[in-house]
Amino acid sequence: MAKQFTKVAYANLDDFVYGSCPNPVTTKSGMVIGGGVVYPEINFTLPGMDINDVTMPKAATIYSNIIEGVLKRAAELYAPGVLIEFETLPDFTEHPKYGIEVNRILLNGMKEASEKYGLKTAIRTTPNDLREFSRPPIMRSGKYWETMLELYEQCAKDGSDFFSIESTGGKEIHDSALVKADIRLAIFALGVLGCNDMEFLWKHLVDLSNANSCFAAGDSACGFANTAMVLAEKGFIPHVFAAVIRVTAVPRALVAFEQGAVGPSKDCAYEGPYLKAITGSPISMEGKTAAGAHLSPIGNIAAAVADTWSNESIQQVKLLSEMAPVVAMEQLIYDCRLMNAATLNGQQVMFRDLLVQSDSALDVQAYVLRPDVVMRISSELVKTQDNFLRTKLAAQLTVAELKKAIIEGKVKSDKRDMKWLEKMEKAIESIPDDPNEFYYEMKSVLDMDKFIPSEYGL
Amino acid sequence: MATLNDVSQCVLDGDLDGIKSLVQSLIDDGTDPIVIINDGLIAGMNIVAPLFKSGEMFVPEVMESADTMNEGMKLVKPLITDGDIPSKGKIIIGTVNGDLHDIGKNLLVMMMESRGYTVIDLGVDVKEEAFSAAVKEHKPNIVGMSSLLTTTMMKIESTIKQLVVDGVRDQVKIIIGGAPVTQEFADDVGADGYSDDASTAVELCDRMMSDQSSSEALSA
Numbered sequence: 001m002a003k004q005f006t007k008v009a010y011a012n013l014d015d016f017v018y019g020s021c022p023n024p025v026t027t028k029s030g031m032v033i034g035g036g037v038v039y040p041e042i043n044f045t046l047p048g049m050d051i052n053d054v055t056m057p058k059a060a061t062i063y064s065n066i067i068e069g070v071l072k073r074a075a076e077l078y079a080p081g082v083l084i085e086f087e088t089l090p091d092f093t094e095h096p097k098y099g100i101e102v103n104r105i106l107l108n109g110m111k112e113a114s115e116k117y118g119l120k121t122a123i124r125t126t127p128n129d130l131r132e133f134s135r136p137p138i139m140r141s142g143k144y145w146e147t148m149l150e151l152y153e154q155c156a157k158d159g160s161d162f163f164s165i166e167s168t169g170g171k172e173i174h175d176s177a178l179v180k181a182d183i184r185l186a187i188f189a190l191g192v193l194g195c196n197d198m199e200f201l202w203k204h205l206v207d208l209s210n211a212n213s214c215f216a217a218g219d220s221a222c223g224f225a226n227t228a229m230v231l232a233e234k235g236f237i238p239h240v241f242a243a244v245i246r247v248t249a250v251p252r253a254l255v256a257f258e259q260g261a262v263g264p265s266k267d268c269a270y271e272g273p274y275l276k277a278i279t280g281s282p283i284s285m286e287g288k289t290a291a292g293a294h295l296s297p298i299g300n301i302a303a304a305v306a307d308t309w310s311n312e313s314i315q316q317v318k319l320l321s322e323m324a325p326v327v328a329m330e331q332l333i334y335d336c337r338l339m340n341a342a343t344l345n346g347q348q349v350m351f352r353d354l355l356v357q358s359d360s361a362l363d364v365q366a367y368v369l370r371p372d373v374v375m376r377i378s379s380e381l382v383k384t385q386d387n388f389l390r391t392k393l394a395a396q397l398t399v400a401e402l403k404k405a406i407i408e409g410k411v412k413s414d415k416r417d418m419k420w421l422e423k424m425e426k427a428i429e430s431i432p433d434d435p436n437e438f439y440y441e442m443k444s445v446l447d448m449d450k451f452i453p454s455e456y457g458l
Numbered sequence: 459m460a461t462l463n464d465v466s467q468c469v470l471d472g473d474l475d476g477i478k479s480l481v482q483s484l485i486d487d488g489t490d491p492i493v494i495i496n497d498g499l500i501a502g503m504n505i506v507a508p509l510f511k512s513g514e515m516f517v518p519e520v521m522e523s524a525d526t527m528n529e530g531m532k533l534v535k536p537l538i539t540d541g542d543i544p545s546k547g548k549i550i551i552g553t554v555n556g557d558l559h560d561i562g563k564n565l566l567v568m569m570m571e572s573r574g575y576t577v578i579d580l581g582v583d584v585k586e587e588a589f590s591a592a593v594k595e596h597k598p599n600i601v602g603m604s605s606l607l608t609t610t611m612m613k614i615e616s617t618i619k620q621l622v623v624d625g626v627r628d629q630v631k632i633i634i635g636g637a638p639v640t641q642e643f644a645d646d647v648g649a650d651g652y653s654d655d656a657s658t659a660v661e662l663c664d665r666m667m668s669d670q671s672s673s674e675a676l677s678a
Contacts, residue, residue, distance in 0.1 A: 045608060046607045046608055046609065048609070048611050048612055048638060048643070049608070049609060049612060050609065050612045050616075051609055088610075089607065090556060090607070090610075091553075091609060132558055133558060133583065134583070135581070137581075171561070175560070175561055175564075178516050178561070179518065179521065179561065179565065180518050180521060180566065181517075181518035182518075189539050227561065231517070231561070234655065235513045235516070236516060236517040236565070237516055237517055237518065238516055247472060314582075315608060319534065438644070
């Protein structure tokens with residue numbers, strides 16, 4: 001039986017802060033995520049290289065060097081604990097033996113750091129969603145589904161604390177919606193295909209994690225909303241469209257929590273503040289310190305209600321000071337120190353509001369992450385339990401919120417933004433409330449070569 | 459009476475409903491179909507491209523313009539024999555082996571087609587041998603490859619090596635792109651050009667085709 005979220009997790013906006021939440025999660029090493037302290041979450045990747053049987057020993061050595069380097073620096077800087085994310089490369093999921101080997105290297109590095117420095121650590125294992133390697137994607141069976149589950153299961157048995165994924169159900173349709181800035185198509189991809197797939201996927205992942213003493217942590221709309229953000233940053237699509245997509249992706253990500261995920265949600269899930277507002281679970285976020293991986297207009301505000309603070313990813317390359325992952329580790333620790341110092345001084349809300357104020361008026365994508373906006377929209381989203389209607393409602397509420405903010409001069413806008421918001425408003429209004437009726441309507445514009453309806457329970 | 463300028467403006471406006479009657483009117487008036495393509499439809503897209511590059515148009519608007527141009531082309535193409543349809547050149551495009559990221563690649567396909575190139579889109583996760591076979595089959599002027607991952611970017615190099623082994627490397631120019639790819643990487647793996655977005659990739663191809671025409675003229 002799936003959980004239902006019928007009200008938001010906070011009664012008071014001042015309680016909606018970074019570092020703590022109503023439902024914290026305790027790791028195997030005793031880190032309490034969401035228990036008062038913001039922890040750094042470090043992620044890293046290989047430099048440009050092939051992955052195969054011949055190169056794996058080199059890849060293993062690189063990962064060994066990375067984990068040794070980042071945890072040494074974390075100990076030197078007295079980090080209260082470190083969450084490591086092992087976000088696999090596609091080869092590591094396609095060939096689980098590679099992914100399992102690297103996960104073990106990281107677990108071993110964590111054990112050594114505990115023995116050597118007394119450093120608390122935890123690991124989030126994030127296999128790739130390779131189901132889209134089949135075109136059209138095969139979502140519920142087949143080689144890619146099996147290898148992904150094999151990797152999850154063995155990593156959990158070996159000691160991983162958390163499971164995450166950037167799942168891709170519906171992405172094959174959503175990509176077209178983004179480049180066309182077609183909100184109807186995006187709502188279909190997220191609210192019908194995405195939500196249906198999340199129900200199927202996360203039921204399996206929660207069962208697998210429960211059976212192996214591991215936490216199902218959460219998903220990310222990376223392939224959806226972050227792609228929109230990157231396209232907007234390049235000037236390819238309107239920023240208001242990306243902002244609306246960000247919130248429209250919330251109901252899809254919420255499905256993981258309905259199925260039993262407990263957080264911390266995935267770092268690149270910028271929909272995290274909404275998840276925290278609704279579920280009371282801890283969230284991971286990334287912002288300015290993830291600039292080595294991608295740029296964004298939300299560098300500070302992303303930290304406003306974060307429980308772990310991430311760098312997204314960084315290649316093992318040498319910078320002037322040190323290897324890049326070590327540099328990222330240091331940056332994250334200093335960010336977290338400042339936030340935690342403000343908490344100790346009783347200035348947590350003030351610091352949160354500075355993080356918010358410094359970004360929220362400068363870009364519509366930042367504006368929709370304001371805690372007050374998050375709480376206002378979340379309070380409406382919990383009034384319906386239908387994922388499709390929730391998705392439609394999320395888009396509708398965000399358009400209204402942005403129109404009001406632009407008219408009132410609360411956020412910078414492009415002269416074309418209002419035209420796009422009105423275009424979206426009309427398109428959303430034309431969507432029927434019955435998902436089956438909507439699917440029937442959409443059939444004429446859907447590229448049926450791109451997806452298999454039965455893989456989404458349609 | 460419709461003019462070629464009206465057609466260009468219609469393409470710029472992305473006016474799908476209006477383009478058919480305008481193009482049909484020009485055909486009925488006896489305007490050379492090639493002129494309608496070059497001085498009306500493609501001329502419209504030639505206005506769109508700089509507006510996109512300067513940030514005055516978004517991709518969805520460019521796509522509407524491209525769709526409008528294609529709608530007009532549907533009326534004109536049957537009036538021209540295949541060999542007479544103007545093409546700036548032929549390009550094969552694909553995302554390399556092991557990589558599924560294709561938004562950037564799809565944008566490039568759209569931009570290239572709308573600028574008058576003949577594009578063969580090989581899709582995603584394209585094996586080295588498939589690129590090579592496509593070069594042999596389609597005899598393109600340019601091969602474009604993209605990769606978004608640090609691991610799959612190495613497949614660009616292996617694809618170029620495959621083209622060398624199969625003896626077709628010298629028949630084409632190679633352009634590459636994608637988040638981890640740089641000009642330095644392009645130089646290292648022996649690509650002929652690098653671009654960091656779709657619109658500059660079109661300009662790169664224009665320069666390559668222009669250089670090719672110049673050298674052909676010199677050797678003639």
